[in-house]
Amino acid sequence: xxxxxxxxxxxxxxxxxxxxxxxxxxxxxxxxxxxxxxxxxxxxxxxxxxxxxxxxxxxxxxxxxxxxxxxxxxxxxxxxxxxxxxxxxxxxx
Numbered sequence: 001x002x003x004x005x006x007x008x009x010x011x012x013x014x015x016x017x018x019x020x021x022x023x024x025x026x027x028x029x030x031x032x033x034x035x036x037x038x039x040x041x042x043x044x045x046x047x048x049x050x051x052x053x054x055x056x057x058x059x060x061x062x063x064x065x066x067x068x069x070x071x072x073x074x075x076x077x078x079x080x081x082x083x084x085x086x087x088x089x090x091x092x093x
Contacts, residue, residue: 001023002022002023002024004023004025005048006048010025013026013029014030015028016028025048026048049084063075070085070086071086072085
C-alpha cells in the first residue's frame, strides 16, 4: 500500500487508517466526526490530496492552453508550486 507525505502525521494524530485507491488514508480521528467538524469550522481544516491524480502535460503553449480551461492562474504559478483545480471532462483528439 502506498503512503502519502502526511501519512505519519495522520497516524501520530490517532487517525483510523484504511486502504483507499491503493493508499493508506485516514478516515476518522479520536475526537469523532461532530467534534472534528466543529473544530474545523472554528479553526481550519487540511485535506490530504496527495493521493489524487496528477497530470503531466508537455508541448508548445501548454500553460496558455490550460489557462483557457482552468479557473486558476496557471501562467502566474512558480515552477515549484502546485495548484488544485477542476479539470473539465473533455475529449482528447
